[in-house]
Amino acid sequence: MTFITKESRREQVALPPLDKVPEHVAIIMDGNGRWARQRGLPRSAGHRQGTENLRHIIRASAEFGVRIMTIYAFSTENWSRPRREVMLLMRILEMVIDRELQELDAEGVQIRHIGELDGIEERLARKVVEACEYTRYNKRLILNVAFNYGGRDEIVHAVQNIVRDGIAAEEITEATINNYMYTSDLPDPDLIIRTSGEFRLSNFLIWQGAYSEIYTTETYWPDFGRSAFYDALIEYGNRRRRFGKTDDQIDAEYIQQSYFKERTV
Numbered sequence: 001m002t003f004i005t006k007e008s009r010r011e012q013v014a015l016p017p018l019d020k021v022p023e024h025v026a027i028i029m030d031g032n033g034r035w036a037r038q039r040g041l042p043r044s045a046g047h048r049q050g051t052e053n054l055r056h057i058i059r060a061s062a063e064f065g066v067r068i069m070t071i072y073a074f075s076t077e078n079w080s081r082p083r084r085e086v087m088l089l090m091r092i093l094e095m096v097i098d099r100e101l102q103e104l105d106a107e108g109v110q111i112r113h114i115g116e117l118d119g120i121e122e123r124l125a126r127k128v129v130e131a132c133e134y135t136r137y138n139k140r141l142i143l144n145v146a147f148n149y150g151g152r153d154e155i156v157h158a159v160q161n162i163v164r165d166g167i168a169a170e171e172i173t174e175a176t177i178n179n180y181m182y183t184s185d186l187p188d189p190d191l192i193i194r195t196s197g198e199f200r201l202s203n204f205l206i207w208q209g210a211y212s213e214i215y216t217t218e219t220y221w222p223d224f225g226r227s228a229f230y231d232a233l234i235e236y237g238n239r240r241r242r243f244g245k246t247d248d249q250i251d252a253e254y255i256q257q258s259y260f261k262e263r264t265v
Helices: 033-037 042-065 076-080 083-106 120-132 153-163 174-179 226-235 247-264
Strands: 023-029 068-075 109-114 141-149 191-194 213-216
Touching: 023 174, 033 042, 042 068, 042 083, 042 141, 042 226, 068 076, 068 083, 076 083, 083 120, 109 120, 109 191, 141 153, 153 174, 213 226
Parallel strands: 023 068, 023 191, 068 141, 109 141, 191 213
Antiparallel strands: none
């Protein structure tokens, strides 16, 4: 069953072009259970509505010019939830693959899985792999699905593989570790969004998110629609990313870039 499938008027209207669009947006989709509880519904209803909302945000990402989106679908810590809820989340993922794969492919979405498939039911694991293979040549939007994923777990696996490959300790750099991460061929997220008013990363992209801008909202994920996403991107565009530098350095670099741009026009 799907609840609240009609988007509001603002969700449908054309929005002004964004001056500054993050290349890579990561989202912690939080608050499904609380959304359902507020409405006197079972938690399963919140998860299903959250899945429905994801469809709108994927389309909005492509519309706004975001090139990469990473979603936190199921963490390594989520195994500690009640067994019925864990099984429901697995079934929802399988349902999404069955129902949405053809449409996502037609819209140019490339699906990637980050995380581990060990311990996942064989049928579901196979469908995840097949979905990634089916869409591998699409270019419009890369959708990283962090499923059975944990940031610390990812770093542990990276270190283990570095050791297996016999790389000497003195040869290991940040670039070395980065090359062994799930997202090694992608830029780090420019913006990490978390819904439901929480202010923590919850073990999500803790290596890649070192210099990401963080945006939090009280809105629960099922209600975080296209216009709310647009507002988050506006907020990102108003921020100044320093990467450890001073304002004076940033200003000087901007002037220099503008000068060379004018000279080459």
